[in-house]
Amino acid sequence: MxxxxxxxxxxxxxxxxxxxxxxxxxxxxxxxxxxxxxxxxxxxxxxxxxxxxxLENLDVALNQGVWGGDGQGVAFMLFNSMIMALVIAFGKIVISLLSAFAIVYFRFPFRMFFFWMIFVTLMLPVEVRILPTFEVVANLGMLNSYWGLTVPLIASATATFMFRQVFLTIPDELLEASRIDGAGPLRFFKDILIPMSQTNIAALFVILFIYGWNQYLWPLLITTDQDMYTIVIQIKRMLEAGEEAPQWHIVMMTTLLAMLPPVVVVVFMQKLFVKGLTETEK
Structure with missing residues (x-):
């Protein structure tokens, strides 16, 4: 009681x-x-x-820009950030799903060795390997491009580990039943595993979207063309107004615009997010 x-x-x-x-x-x-x-x-x-x-400040921030923005608004920077966040989120989820599926349901030499090699990359975030990563991206001609902003960040050991743990909780009887029904590996993956992992996918999407949206160091390093700036970089540039004082009303309006997409994602996916983090039974 x-x-x-x-x-x-x-x-x-x-x-x-x-x-x-x-x-x-x-x-x-x-x-x-x-x-x-x-x-x-x-x-x-x-x-x-x-x-x-x-409304006046909103129009200035979106369409006109301020000092440090070369007279350009932040509308296209919001678009760049949206593309970056979505590609990183979906890319990490797709690659992690396929990696976890291969590790759990396929028997091949050194299977667990490769899994632990993936897991070890948690100790090598982008900040640690930023110089060799930048050199690879530059040699491939991906500077100032959406590919350069997203591809080096779409691999995720954390998501792979999480999906592996989810797949391990799925009863083996489902695999046997799908084999009896004549379903191949991809059919089992598409019709059984993905539907049973929807809440986990939703939870990871929220986390990874915010991760991609808030990226600062990597976009700052590989973007020199203003057309490829993200909203987070622009906020920093607006604070560096040179001899002029920052236009704080426009800076704060831009900050509100930068906060809006992550807030919308969290609000609309809150139930799935919480369920995906707390669900233990399949």
Whole structure:
């Protein structure tokens, strides 16, 4: 029997509310700054309530740009970030699914050796191997391209390990039943494994989309053409205004635009995300 203690219930709610306010306050400050003009943002104290320039600042950020942006808006940079995040997320999931499928359901020499070699790459993130990776990408002529932004980042040892663990929980009777029905390996993979892994795929998609969207170091290294800049790089460039003061109202508007796609993905896939991380039985 669970004891009903009103004091602990109230205390837990107070702590949760305080945590939400603590996390949301910077977002509120960014939103308020995005609704004021440049003159108000240069006057102390900073405003804590919205102004009337939201749509104007939105148009400037999307279509006109500011110092450090060479007069170009961030609309195409949002598109570049979207392409990068989606290709990385789908690429990691597809490669990891196929890798885990081969490791679990096929018997070939050094099978576990190759699995542990994949797992060992967790100790070699992009930051560690960035120079040789850059040289390979440059020699292949993939600088300033979507291929260069995404291909070096689509392999994932973590996702491979996760799908391997998921496949190991699937009963062998399903494999035997599919063989009796005349299904080949690809049919078993497509009709049995993928449907049973949908929640895990959804959870990984959310994580990997945010991972790809927030990439900074790799795009900064291989993109010199402004048409290939991502939104995260542009925010950094907007803060480096040279002799001019940053236009904080446009910077904060751009920050809100950069936060929007990951938030939308998390909100719309929240149930599948939580289910994919907590589901233990098939």
């Amino acid at each position: 669970i004891e009903n203690r009103p004091f602990l219930k109230v205390l837990s709610h107070v702590i949760l509310i305080f945590g939400v306010l603590l996390v949301a306050f910077p977002i509120w400050v960014a939103f308020v700054a995005a609704t004021h003009d440049a003159g108000r943002m240069n006057i102390l104290p900073l405003p804590m309530w919205p102004g009337g320039h939201f």
